[in-house]
Amino acid sequence: MSGIAVLGPGGVGGLLAGLLARRGQDVTCLAGPATVDVLARDGLRVESRQFGTFAVRVRAAERLDDGVDVCLIAVKATQLADALERLPADAVGGALVVPLLNGVEHVDLLQRRYPGAGVVPATIRCESTRTAPGVIRHDSPFVRVEMAATGRSADAVRRFADDLTDAGVSAQVSDDPATVMWSKLTFLAALALLTTAAGAPAGEVRERRRDDLVALVGEAAAVARAEGAAVDAAAVVAFFDGIPAGMQSSMQRDAEAGRPLELDAVAGAVVRTAARHGIPVPVTSRYVDLLTDRSRSALPRDAT
Ligand SMILES: NC(=O)c1ccc[n+]([C@@H]2O[C@H](COP(=O)([O-])OP(=O)(O)OC[C@H]3O[C@@H](n4cnc5c(N)ncnc54)[C@H](OP(=O)(O)O)[C@@H]3O)[C@@H](O)[C@H]2O)c1
Structure with missing residues (x-):
């Protein structure tokens, strides 16, 4: 071609x-x-x-x-x-x-x-x-x-x-378009939110924020299933447990470098899709709010 x-x-x-x-x-x-x-x-x-x-x-x-x-x-x-x-x-x-x-x-x-x-x-x-x-x-x-x-x-x-x-x-x-898109997002949203909020790599967040990891994956997987995707929360957590301990997310690297975050596209999309289906996603929402506040306060005063 x-x-x-x-x-x-x-x-x-x-x-x-x-x-x-x-x-x-x-x-x-x-x-x-x-x-x-x-x-x-x-x-x-x-x-x-x-x-x-x-x-x-x-x-x-x-x-x-x-x-x-x-x-x-x-x-x-x-x-x-x-x-x-x-x-x-x-x-x-x-x-x-x-x-x-x-x-x-x-x-x-x-x-x-x-x-x-x-x-x-x-x-x-x-x-x-x-x-x-x-x-x-x-x-x-x-x-x-x-x-x-x-x-x-x-x-x-x-x-x-x-x-x-x-x-x-x-x-x-x-x-299966839904599974292509949501199987990645279910994993990525948890990885991005946890590593960016903690400023720590995957190995550290999966130990120290275990409950949040399980909740974030469970919430996104419920939304994924409502979208028709075949996503199994336990399998995603197991996959998260298998990635290298030093792995960072690109959102975490963007936050550290002061670049704009893909927060809305990655986790905002989970929250919006959840609302459409009437699925509660309290832990995802809490992380989105936290990181939104943080990126606003990192902006120069006249840019807010
Ligand atoms: N990087 C990874 O390993 C990876 C893995 C999986 C998924 N992703 C996803 O893939 C997407 C791209 O990420 P990335 O890491 O490749 O980003 P990136 O390295 O920042 O590359 C973005 C490119 O877009 C160009 N660009 C920015 N604004 C533009 C404009 N107005 N017109 C034309 N070009 C423009 C930039 O140009 P300049 O070179 O001139 O700055 C840069 O070359 C993101 O959604 C990311 O989450 C990335």
Whole structure:
């Protein structure tokens, strides 16, 4: 398949853009002017524990003008509204749109904004960081993309999964969109809230905040099931118990660096969906309120 646009060539987008371009795919990274200059001059450099260090040429543009087969969206939730200005609906046309943001609500937003496109529910699991414009450090010994193949986009999803596999990415195709999105969110919301609130890694929070961990996972899993997802709370807690003790969440790293948090997209979405189903989520709400207050008080006075 040719013609892949990547909106947001950061930790996630830059890694996939680099891996796909290395296999000969025609990749265009969409970014702001400073990053476009760097990419056009130096290309992308990926330093990966799994794939080694390599540099590749990619196209770079501030806005999508030509049609593409696939469009990956890999900005943070807090950057999405601005970034989508670079992706006009007429240029996207009938492309396959694969958003890789954490959270769930962006899928509906994108389906409304790009009615002619095939917007697919998708998630990515990896640990990857944009250390400088055009420079990506990939620390996890895996990259896993899961996409839901339903309706008219099913064949395009399978073709793109083959391209990802060819590029070294572990790509799974599911026929259950709710489970794709909510199985990740159930785990991630607990990890992000606990590690960010405590300022401590997974190993510490799962011991010291055990009751909250079980409650957070139980609440999100109840919401997930109401959304039609097959999510088992005990299995998610067991998975949490198995992750490396030193693991941090990206929300925790964002909080430590003073960057905006994806709190609303990740945990706010759990609270809103719970309200729609009439499911009480008191522990999730308490953590959301705490972190919202903290990020407000961290803002400069005239920004509040
Ligand atoms: N990183 C991970 O390991 C990981 C794993 C799983 C899921 N996720 C999720 O994936 C999403 C992306 O995270 P990330 O860590 O890859 O973020 P990131 O490293 O901060 O990358 C975001 C990219 O978006 C670009 N960008 C920001 N505003 C833009 C705009 N208006 N127009 C065009 N480009 C813009 C940034 O450009 P510049 O380079 O110019 O700053 C940057 O390259 C998040 O929802 C995150 O939760 C991340």
